[in-house]
Amino acid sequence: MERMVGTVVRGVRAPIIRQGDDLVKIVTDSVIGAAESEGFSLRDKDVVAVTEAVVARSQGNYAHIDDIAADVHQKCGDDTVGVIFPILSRNRFAICLKGIAKGLKKMVLMFSYPSDEVGNHLVSLDQLDEKGINPWNDVLTEGDYRRLFGENLHPFTGVDYVAYYKSLVEEMGCEVQILFANDCRAILPYAKKVIHCDIHSRARTKRLLQAAGAELTLGLDEILNAPVGSSGCNEKYGLLGSNKATEETVKLFPRDCQDFVEQVQASLFTRTGKHVEVMVYGDGAFKDPVGKIWELADPVVSPAYTDGLTGVPSELKLKYLADNNFAHLSGAELQAAITEYIRGKASDLKGSMESQGTTPRRITDLIGSLCDLTSGSGDKGTPIVLVQGYFDNYAK
Incomplete structure (x- = not known):
């Protein structure tokens, strides 16, 4: 059977x-x-x-906020540093932010809006429309944000991430200024040294910042990409992929x-x-x-x-075959025809109508x-x- x-x-x-x-x-x-x-x-x-x-x-593979701070300070010195595009997550970024802040004297923290890179929203698109704000061009201060949008709590966590992140930075003894913008280059009038915290867009962000004259650009993948003392590290990803372990430590990728x-x-x-x-x-x-x-x-x-596990699937859409190639068949004949068609399929179906909608991720x-x-x-x-x-x- x-x-x-x-x-x-x-x-x-x-x-x-x-x-x-x-x-x-x-x-x-x-x-x-x-x-x-x-x-x-x-x-x-x-x-x-x-x-x-x-x-x-x-x-x-763990690291303490003191390890993060030491690495950041060694690479950035005592200058004001722009920290841009943080994701809004107590688990993913809050402890990293504490370590970064502990290594700096002054930070300009710039949020992307209406959401971070992975979709956590500070405000809604409807709110932007209502206030006539263009997120691609408009740079907002903390005062602008509060005047326009007030307090906005994350729908799942109930956290006001602007206030929460500001408090974390100040807790570490670091002065902080808050901005909101989506063009990474908007940070440069405020700081020539930049730590960009985006994940999947990090290569483009670095390229744009360097072309615009940034003195130093560091991705999260360049912080703790080597051990600090006896700390853990990740040579390829640094702090990327890390998670909160305790209030002062992270588990690295x-x-x-x-x-x-x-x-x-x-x-x-x-x-x-x-x-x-x-x-x-x-x-x-x-x-x-x-x-x-x-x-x-x-x-x-x-x-x-x-x-x-290398590669992408090479699959045919059964409903397409049934509705098109073999629309004249049914029952056992249809099953036999589709079975034979699958057995003879090409290894690369890119562009084939029979494979449309099969999501070749x-x-x-x-x-x-x-x-x-x-x-x-x-x-x-x-x-x-x-x-x-x-x-x-x-x-x-």
């Missing part, structure tokens, strides 16, 4: 991970233990995904992930004889329809994955988003996700 189930996704429970734990063994034991407990078997081309959080925890995924793949093959694919995943890439937040606050969905972005939704960010206790049947299709 043909298999009646396609893709299956399972969150896999694991122990609480601490620094120094053998995560390769824990992942292997947990996946095999889940299979034995739930009565399913591993298969070739299954995907085992591990959240970046436990990889970084096992590595002990994990390092050396490629070795880890290859070791897990080898370990599972040794114990099961199955060639599974393995990846590390962080934030998924999807947009919340209510809060308008685009989830991806990590620099990438997956910092490392095994070779079988990278496989790691698709699976990583699926895993992030499965594991969640709270108390599910499933930092490992097993995905089976993802590479199956109607013809298999």
